[in-house]
Amino acid sequence: MKQSDILPCQIQQWYPRFHSVSIRTILLPLPESFIDFLLDDGGLFLPKTNEDEDALPARVKITCPDLQAEDYHPWQEEEEEEEGGGQHPANAATFPDLEKAVKESIKTLGGFVFPKLNWSAPKDTAWISTNGTLKCSSFSEIVLLLKASDSLVHDLCHAFDSCEDKTLERPSQFYLALRKWYDLRPEMEFRGFVKGGVLVGICQREVTGFYPALLEKLDQLEDSIFDFFREYISEKFETLDYAFDCYVRKDGKVKLVDFNPWGGFTLPLLFTWEDLGSKYVEADERINVMVANRALKGDLRLTDKTELNLRLREEGYKLDFRVVESEGCVQPSLRASSGVPYDYIDTGPGSAWDEFLRKADEEIKRQANAAGA
Structure with missing residues (x-):
């Protein structure tokens, strides 16, 4: 496989040419700061948004003053949570322009969309959503699916790993594709x-x-x-x-x-x-x-x-x-049983892992021959 085989499969590459026979889609270029946010493994904190607080409510704390002893003291974690606001760290990222564009796009597409990046959709995180699907009606719902997804790391970091002529580490531009939601059979x-x-x-x-x-x-x-x-x-x-x-x-x-x-x-x-x-x-x-x-x-x-x-x-x-x-x-649905997309488990002939292991074996042999010489 070559890079020229992979690049045309990006949705921003093919959709303009095939839009008349495809699902209605709005493409939004993503700022680098948002890509950094998706790749940051410092915790699953969502960005601050201008949406209603009810969109993704913060964790509810239930207290029972009548049952608490006089010498009750909150745990350190509770104190830190209260100081931090309960849902976002003090320096939580904000993406007002992207949020505005997403809101307008959702409205244009009828109120419900499913998101994907250049190649992949966050199918491995559908279980997180309230409806068990990728159906989203808000910026926060979309960000939650993207941020929690492991499969999107393929788009962000490993899209060209199977290419024999690999020179690119990643695409020059990432896009968020918002596609009109349909209940497909x-x-x-x-x-x-x-x-x-x-x-x-x-x-x-x-x-x-x-x-x-x-x-x-x-x-x-x-x-x-x-x-x-x-x-x-x-x-x-x-x-x-x-x-x-x-x-x-x-x-x-x-x-x-x-x-x-x-x-x-x-x-x-x-x-x-x-x-x-x-x-x-x-x-x-x-x-x-x-x-x-x-x-x-x-x-x-x-x-x-x-x-x-x-x-x-x-x-x-x-x-x-x-x-x-x-x-x-x-x-069997390997995603359902393990939470890992089948694409990353398939080791059959011709699969990405098969190609990776073959190249790794060739590299080991090359190094061994060099050492023997």
Whole structure:
């Protein structure tokens, strides 16, 4: 994987081009002081805001004077808390401009949003919210999710760790993307995998549940997602190897949700990266046959991806569409059991950890050979 594969997957890079077929989103550039605040591990203190005190109430203290002895004295911690105001340290950060922009954006988007940074959303902290989701209606709720999230550290510090040509430590600018909230049905979210510009696989996004109704309309769903990819994505996205997340509405229309790089910290879900690579080898063989038979121009594979995908389908190439087919095939939710996103636990071939361990092993061998010499 290269940096040029990861950079286009930032939401501020792709959303302006695909906004008409995606979820309505407002992008807010984040000041460096706010990034420093998110990375500060000095405690989970929220910034001072101008919001109503009821937005995130301070801890309530219950006292019972009648039950306290005459010689009762508060603990040192209680005294320090009272001196500090109970919720914020004396030097708590403030971000009035950002807070104002967030409030205006939430209002514009209908009162409820879900937040994400350049690549990732704080899914690992959904349990903190009062509704168990990323649905937010205030600046404080958004900051709480961002500040408590470990998965966002990937965006902030490790986005390029899997790149063989790594020269960047982090993006030049971070953004807060506020996306209009919808109550999406998890079984209608899907991930498409594109290699060499060819759509080689589609997978159910929520692999921790079995949805029998999906089995009855796989062909219909496949046609809808393929047509959406062919019409709106294949010629417009910058790279040839990537994954895209989409949502199929009740009326059959498809909405783009996100883009992800091929490999690295992107989950292959019900596939392995070897599965997907072999599917592309099969597609490539069919392309070579069509070129040899003059049924396809040799340069078509490098130019018109829309036509290439259509011709492959007409020639009988079957992309791999996988869903959970029974209760016994449901995958466990590692986030629910451990609090750690699956992206950071997946050690399968082609995963980010697999790549990291391979490079570490190569470095150890290199150092050993240097020492032996």
